[in-house]
Amino acid sequence: MATLDYVRRRFLPHIWCPGCGHGTLMATLVRAIEELAIPKDQIVMASGIGCSSRIVGYLDLHTLHTLHGRALAFATGVKMAKPDLHVIVPMGDGDALAIGGNHFIHACARNIDLTAIIMNNQTYGMTGGQVSPMTGHGERATTMPYGNLGQALDVVAVARAAGATYVARSTVYHAPQLKKLLMKAIQHRGFSVVEVLTQCPTYYGRLNQRGDAVEMMTWFKEHAVPVGSDARKDDPARFEVGEFVNVERPEYCASYDEIVTRLKPREDEHA
Amino acid sequence: MARVKKKRLLLRREWCKGCNICVAFCPTHVLGLDEENRIQILDESRCIECYLCEWRCPDFAIELVDLASEEADGAKEGAA
Numbered sequence A: 001m002a003t004l005d006y007v008r009r010r011f012l013p014h015i016w017c018p019g020c021g022h023g024t025l026m027a028t029l030v031r032a033i034e035e036l037a038i039p040k041d042q043i044v045m046a047s048g049i050g051c052s053s054r055i056v057g058y059l060d061l062h063t064l065h066t067l068h069g070r071a072l073a074f075a076t077g078v079k080m081a082k083p084d085l086h087v088i089v090p091m092g093d094g095d096a097l098a099i100g101g102n103h104f105i106h107a108c109a110r111n112i113d114l115t116a117i118i119m120n121n122q123t124y125g126m127t128g129g130q131v132s133p134m135t136g137h138g139e140r141a142t143t144m145p146y147g148n149l150g151q152a153l154d155v156v157a158v159a160r161a162a163g164a165t166y167v168a169r170s171t172v173y174h175a176p177q178l179k180k181l182l183m184k185a186i187q188h189r190g191f192s193v194v195e196v197l198t199q200c201p202t203y204y205g206r207l208n209q210r211g212d213a214v215e216m217m218t219w220f221k222e223h224a225v226p227v228g229s230d231a232r233k234d235d236p237a238r239f240e241v242g243e244f245v246n247v248e249r250p251e252y253c254a255s256y257d258e259i260v261t262r263l264k265p266r267e268d269e270h271a
Numbered sequence B: 001m002a003r004v005k006k007k008r009l010l011l012r013r014e015w016c017k018g019c020n021i022c023v024a025f026c027p028t029h030v031l032g033l034d035e036e037n038r039i040q041i042l043d044e045s046r047c048i049e050c051y052l053c054e055w056r057c058p059d060f061a062i063e064l065v066d067l068a069s070e071e072a073d074g075a076k077e078g079a080a
Ligand SMILES: Cc1ncc(C[n+]2csc(CCOP(=O)(O)OP(=O)(O)O)c2C)c(N)n1
Pocket: A049, A050, A051, A052, A053, A068, A091, A092, A093, A094, A095, A096, A099, A119, A121, A123, A124, A125, A126, A127, A132
């Protein structure tokens, strides 16, 4: 299938601002699905609320646009009912880690076979640039006009500590790498998390004088280093990209099936 | 050295938002924006078919099309 076969063309051009990284993530995700050759009717995509969450409107899959912070709860229900389907959950950083933070850590711990994608633009884009759990210390937001008093959560560290069995990070600048990581995350059996740095030139970029989309992507290019690289010592703004966790643990739906099989009365018990 | 062209660029001007991402990151300066701030080709002969414009465009507004399969499709249509 061609890339655009996965897209509801009638809704394009999409609502996102010029140069919004969410569009690149959407295009990359579609290419990952296309390369895995997963039929459209075997994918469910559940999102919450935010600019990022608008992604489900544009994709011609089984899609649910749900409540702010609750996409993982809906996705968990879908996966329990239909464990054979691929369930992908794109979320904004606010959606996933502020209002949805508790759902997130428990989904990690459960190790349910969902693919969580954190579209991290370090702000609340949809509501006008408020501070998010991923806004860095000293960075500006409409609700932190003199710079963020807090610090950014490291979602990779959170996901690892909470028990996610696949954890990776990339950026929309690194689209070819991002595609490969998304493919691995979708194929992974267990809870997988891919953090994707994406630019919001309209709010985060403007409030922090980060320039336009090209300048913001150039910043990703210049600050991303491979997992484990020493280069971070020289510049604390650098961040690692690549695969952080890829392990096997019992998967939630599989464990459920095992119990059902174990407790089912055997044929001879009926007699 | 002259290379054999295997792909051509397909632009969807109506979806382009003029963000300049494809223009700025094209390694061989094939692309530009026109007076309406939409994508245009400056010199396709410089294209090295690296796909970076297609992969980074947030708007599905630029794509590389395979010339061979396009020709095959054309032939099929012709025969029908
Ligand atoms: C229960 C509830 N609380 C608050 C909101 C308002 N709201 C809408 S989107 C959003 C945050 C969006 O930020 P993020 O999830 O990071 O996504 P982005 O828009 O940056 O892609 C908020 C707080 C809401 N819609 N519902």
